[in-house]
Amino acid sequence: MxxxxxxxxxxxxVAVAATTxxxxxxxxxxxxxxxxxxxxxxxxxxxxxxxxxxxxxxGEVAEAQRGLARSYEKLGLHLAALSVWSGVAESGNTHPHxxxxxxxxxxxxxxLDDDLTMPKIIDKVYSGPNVETINKLNPEVLQRVYFHxxxxxxxxxxxxxxRKMFKAVKEGNPAYAHAQYMQGLxxxxxxxxxxxxxxxxLATQHFEAARAAIPVDTKDPALVELRDLTSLALARLYYxxxxxxxxxxxxxxxxxxxxxxxxxxxxxxxxxADALFERAWANTLDEQYGRxxxxxxxxxxxxxxxxxxxxxxxxxxxxxxxxxxxDRVNGILDETRSTYxxxxxxxxxxxxxxxxxxxxxxxxxxxxxPGADPGDKTLIxxxxxxxxxxxxxxxxxxxxxxxxxxxxxVISKSKVFAxxxxxxxxxxxxxxxxxxxxxVMGKFLKTKVRTLAEELASISTRAGLIALETKTAExxxxxxGRAIENLQRTRLPRPFIxxxxxxxxWFRNEYWIDELGYYEFTxxxxxxx
Amino acid sequence: MKTSPLHTTALARVVRLVCxxxxxxALALPAQAQDDDADEGxxxxxxxDGDTNVDKADGGSADAGGDARDPSAPKPVLxxxxxxVQGKPFLVQGKFELTPxxxxxxNDSFTSHTGIILSGLYHLKENVAVEATLGGFGWLxxxxxxxxxxxxxxxxxxxxxxxxxxxxxxxxLYQFSYLAAANLQWSPMYGKVNVSDFVLGQFNxxxxxxxxxxxxxxxxxxxxxxxxxxxxxATPIAPLASFGGGLRFYFTDWLGVRVEVRDxxxxxxxFQNGDSAVEDADAPSFDVTNLILTQLGVSFxx
Numbered sequence: 001m002x003x004x005x006x007x008x009x010x011x012x013x014v015a016v017a018a019t020t021x022x023x024x025x026x027x028x029x030x031x032x033x034x035x036x037x038x039x040x041x042x043x044x045x046x047x048x049x050x051x052x053x054x055x056x057x058x059g060e061v062a063e064a065q066r067g068l069a070r071s072y073e074k075l076g077l078h079l080a081a082l083s084v085w086s087g088v089a090e091s092g093n094t095h096p097h098x099x100x101x102x103x104x105x106x107x108x109x110x111x112l113d114d115d116l117t118m119p120k121i122i123d124k125v126y127s128g129p130n131v132e133t134i135n136k137l138n139p140e141v142l143q144r145v146y147f148h149x150x151x152x153x154x155x156x157x158x159x160x161x162x163r164k165m166f167k168a169v170k171e172g173n174p175a176y177a178h179a180q181y182m183q184g185l186x187x188x189x190x191x192x193x194x195x196x197x198x199x200x201x202l203a204t205q206h207f208e209a210a211r212a213a214i215p216v217d218t219k220d221p222a223l224v225e226l227r228d229l230t231s232l233a234l235a236r237l238y239y240x241x242x243x244x245x246x247x248x249x250x251x252x253x254x255x256x257x258x259x260x261x262x263x264x265x266x267x268x269x270x271x272x273a274d275a276l277f278e279r280a281w282a283n284t285l286d287e288q289y290g291r292x293x294x295x296x297x298x299x300x301x302x303x304x305x306x307x308x309x310x311x312x313x314x315x316x317x318x319x320x321x322x323x324x325x326x327d328r329v330n331g332i333l334d335e336t337r338s339t340y341x342x343x344x345x346x347x348x349x350x351x352x353x354x355x356x357x358x359x360x361x362x363x364x365x366x367x368x369x370p371g372a373d374p375g376d377k378t379l380i381x382x383x384x385x386x387x388x389x390x391x392x393x394x395x396x397x398x399x400x401x402x403x404x405x406x407x408x409x410v411i412s413k414s415k416v417f418a419x420x421x422x423x424x425x426x427x428x429x430x431x432x433x434x435x436x437x438x439x440v441m442g443k444f445l446k447t448k449v450r451t452l453a454e455e456l457a458s459i460s461t462r463a464g465l466i467a468l469e470t471k472t473a474e475x476x477x478x479x480x481g482r483a484i485e486n487l488q489r490t491r492l493p494r495p496f497i498x499x500x501x502x503x504x505x506w507f508r509n510e511y512w513i514d515e516l517g518y519y520e521f522t523x524x525x526x527x528x529x
Numbered sequence: 530m531k532t533s534p535l536h537t538t539a540l541a542r543v544v545r546l547v548c549x550x551x552x553x554x555a556l557a558l559p560a561q562a563q564d565d566d567a568d569e570g571x572x573x574x575x576x577x578d579g580d581t582n583v584d585k586a587d588g589g590s591a592d593a594g595g596d597a598r599d600p601s602a603p604k605p606v607l608x609x610x611x612x613x614v615q616g617k618p619f620l621v622q623g624k625f626e627l628t629p630x631x632x633x634x635x636n637d638s639f640t641s642h643t644g645i646i647l648s649g650l651y652h653l654k655e656n657v658a659v660e661a662t663l664g665g666f667g668w669l670x671x672x673x674x675x676x677x678x679x680x681x682x683x684x685x686x687x688x689x690x691x692x693x694x695x696x697x698x699x700x701x702l703y704q705f706s707y708l709a710a711a712n713l714q715w716s717p718m719y720g721k722v723n724v725s726d727f728v729l730g731q732f733n734x735x736x737x738x739x740x741x742x743x744x745x746x747x748x749x750x751x752x753x754x755x756x757x758x759x760x761x762x763a764t765p766i767a768p769l770a771s772f773g774g775g776l777r778f779y780f781t782d783w784l785g786v787r788v789e790v791r792d793x794x795x796x797x798x799x800f801q802n803g804d805s806a807v808e809d810a811d812a813p814s815f816d817v818t819n820l821i822l823t824q825l826g827v828s829f830x831x
Contacts, residue, residue, distance in 0.1 A: 297611060492610040501619075507611035512723055518615040 029060055032067055042416040045071035049422035059096070062088075066097045069104055077407050079433075080426060082108035082118060089125045093133035102134055103141045106148065112403055113222070113396060116440075119152035140173060147175035147182075154182060159192055171213065177226055180210035184233060200241055207234050228264075228271045235261030235275070239282050255286040267517055273299060273307045276517060280315055289319045290495055294519035301511040308387030310340055310459050317466050324527035326477070326484050329470045336463045340456045343381045347453035350380060357442025358435070361401075364388060364445060380449060388448055397441045404434045482528070492522035618731055620782050621652040621830055628787055630826030632664060634680070635790075636819060639701050642666045642680040646708075646824055656716035656733065662741070662771075665707045679746045680704030696750070699799040699807070700814035703747055703767075708793060710741025710771050722778070730785075732778040739771045743795055743820075750809045763805045767795045769820075777828065785828040793820040 032047025048068035055061050065088050072081035085108060088101035095101070102122065109118025122145060126134060134145060150165030163186050169179035184206035185191070187199045211230045214223045235258045242254035259282050265275035276295045283292035296312050298304070313336040320328040355363065366372065367380040368389070374382065388394055408430045417423035474484045494504055507519060627649050634642040646664030653659065668681045681704070682690075689695045696702070716733040723729045745765045749758050775789025798815045800806045 293609070294611070494610075494612045495614055497614060501617055502614055503617045504615075505613040507613055512613075512721075512729070514721070514729060515613040515615060518613050520612050520614050522610040522612070 029055075029064060029067075032064070036067060036071060039074075041071045041074040042414055045075065046416055046420040046422050049425070050420065053421070053425075062096050066100060069101070073104070073108070075410070077410060078108045078111040079403055079407050079430070080411075082112065082114070083429065086117075086121045089121060092125070092128075093130045098130070098133060099137055102137060102145065106141060106144050109148065110144075112400060114400060115148070115151060115396065116400075119148040122148055123152050139170075143169045143173040144175045147173075147179050150179065151182060154186070154191070157191070157193070159186055162186065177210045177213040177223065180206045180213065181226060181230055181233070184210065184230075188233075188237065198237075198240070200237055203237055204234065207237070225270065228266065228269055228275075231261050231264035232271055232275060232278070235259075235264075235278065235282070239278070239285070242282075242285060252286065255282050258282045259286070272517070273304055273309070277309050277312060280312070284315060284319055284322075287322075289323060289523045290521040292319055293521040293523065295517070297507075297519045297521070298516045301516055303511070303513060303516055306386045306390070308383050308390075310336070310456060313339075314459055314462050314466070317463070319523070321466060321470060321473075323523055323525045324473070324477075326470055326474050327487060329466065333463045333467045333470070337460055340463075341460050343384065344453050344456035344460060346377050346381060347384060347449050347456065349377065351446060351450035351453055355442075355446070357439040357446065360442035360445040361438055384449070384452055387452070388445065391448065394441075394444065394448070397437070397444060401434065401437055401441065404430050404437065408434075487526075492524055495520040495522055617655070619655055620731060620779055621658075622655040624652055624830050626650040626652065626658070626828050626830045628826040628828045630664075630787070630824040632666075632822040632824045634820055635823050636821040637683070639683055639686045639697050640680045640704050641668075641683050642705060642820065642822070643668055646822075646826070648826065650714065656719065656735075658714040658735075660712040660714055660737065660739070662708070662710045662712065662739075664709075666705060679706040679744075682748075698814040698816065699747070699750070699810060699812070700797050700816040700818075703745055703797050703818065705793075705820060706744035706746055708741060708743040708769065710739045710769065710793070712737045712739030712771060712773075716777075728780065730778055730780050732776060734776055735774065735789075737771070737773040737775070737789070737791065741769050741771060741793075743767050743769050743793065745797075747799070747807060750811060760807055760809055762807065767797055769793045769795045775824070779828070779830070783830045785830065786826070787828050788823070788825050791822050791824060793822065794818070795820065 028047055029051045032044050032051060035041075035047060036044035045068055048064040048071060051064035052061050052068060055064065065084055069081045069084035069088070072078070072084065081104060085101045085104035088095050088097055089105055092098065102125070105118055105121060109115075112118075126145075126149060135142065137145065146165045146168040150162045150169075153165065154162035163183065166179040166183045166186070169175050173179075184203045187203035187206060189196045189198050207230050211227055211234075214227045214230075218224060218227075238254045238258035238261060242251045242258060245251040245254070259279055262275045262279035262282065265271050276298050280292040280295035283289070283295065293316065296316055299307060299309055299312055313332055317329050317332045317336070320326075320332065350363075364380060364385055367382060367385040372379055372382065379385075380388070389398075408427060411417050411423050411426050411430075414423065417426070477484050497504055505515070507515075627647070630646045630648060632642070632644050632646050634640075644664050644666035646662055648660055648662045650658045650660045665678070666680055667676055667678050669675075670677050682702070686697070686702070689697070714735050714737045716735040719731065719733040721729070721731050743766070745762055745767050746759045747762060749760050771791055771793050773789050773791030775787060775791075777785055777787045779785035795818045796815075797818050798805070799810050799813060801810045801813045
């Protein structure tokens, strides 16, 4: 009897405790909602976090997840929001906020410029019964989902599926211009191992549609970048077509178009250096050697000191070779080999070293330090390290890593977060994320260093080939009694000035910022029939 | 980084200048101009560094006979011929420019003029403009503490009057209260300037010619006392011709500074008799007066 009484008491106590706990959780979530409504998002986030962790009520947890993600969004903690939305999305369409989570994921991913994590999660959840739910999303959101999915499968070389996804993005959607650009790349066969024949006309249409969809006065950096990318893509497309043609009006017309597109890339934009370098190739093919050398000359200005175009030396040598200026060819080739051969060896050594992936990013940072010893073979050559930091893929990764650090700082500085267990939890979560991401970056950097080492080795090889051709030509000249050394050259006439809307200045070993991109050499052929 | 400023060697201040008349001439005869350049190269084979070198007889090929070269022969020229070919910046063509200026006379021994001039220009072309100018002169009378309109006697004139009881020819004591003129401006030279990569701007040198009127004042002839009252003049206005030149520098496409020297030339007389007689004239005197003003102002282009 006594035992029974005790049991009843225990049950009663448990029931009371349970009721009290439920009431406390309900009060907590109410308090969190109140804080959210009062725009005290830190307190709200802290409250939602506690409910999500402690509540046994699935409905309440779902509400807390949504409230937490929304609070993070309001606080500008997109990475934290991405993490919460990912959890909801991965629960599947049975979660009451699944659709909201998909939209939240896309928003957070776009805010972070993340084309790695967010598309991967969406691809993961875009299966089974979830597909039907996702397809019922607001068309604007759904098309953005398609775009991200398309880019994800494009990177995984599922080009057919990618095209289907990009085609589903309609005009007027924020992702339309991006999707058109990607379709253009697909039409050209970019990244496709089987190298299907390029469909130039269709690609041109897609690129032009992409450019037309970007407002002229846009300030959106992503759209501005896309516009420049589109101009570069069109220029490359015209150049590639011209390259396959024999000399004639058709080729000339395409080269003119290519050059015009290269000039569409604004001066001082991120892609200007690429446009200048590639324009030099187009000018070379068009036999406008003075302009080609002028474009390369711009790249040697202090303004471009952080740019890395080792191939520029090869192009210079080729231009002088075409003009039979053997002494200049030899000078450039000697410089090229003495500069890049040791660099290639050093990088090859690094690529073959046993560095952990996690050690590569610190190595890059160390290589970029102002006091770094240029002769230290354990570092990445400074010019290469700078070139890597300009790689768009690397820039995205670094931006993501810095966002992790930023959000960690925001959380550690918040007094509200410090009082709750959320701060500790998030901090640990971010530590793990940063560590994992360093590994991803390390893998990328190692591959990049290896690729660049191979490119530099290839440049040395090409320099050797040109040197061989030059020696043959020199021997031929000597046989014919022509001089190949100690040549005297005078200053030559200025290049053609189109009309009185143009002006010209001498270049006197002094780079002026307003003149970059406008240099022209006067090159006189020294060949003889 | 890409945003870092461009270095321009050790030069702190560098200027590039072009004579505007040279370009149209060169364009009119491009082929000839290029030949001339080539000839120039042949005649004075100057490298980009200014070294003098023996010219190659035929720029199109190296000479076969060049093998047996004198060891003391000049070193090979590897520097390239490099030009900058860029579109002209059309900053002001078809635009208005308003320039408030301060002005100070610089040449007159007996009177001095300080004033404010407002100049409005319309640029017909990048290097041709029409200008309307309106200015007034004034000074602060320290004895009365009041501002006065017109010019003033110089210290020399005051000293001559007060200590020596002397005075220059009366006509040389005319003072000017205001001036209004219309001018035509022409910029024969333009250029650009780069100061330590901090300032990069355009400038032009201009010449100006025009005509207008000036308001006249003449002090009464009171020995020993200066800066008194003015005699009534039958025609208190004088026609003028203006000649000038200056330098205009634009920091941006809407803001610049301008400094110029302008000579306002006026035929002036003090008559003893006739309709234009000055009532206290002691002797007739005539002069072609040059009021030379230095003017400094800020230009607003719109």
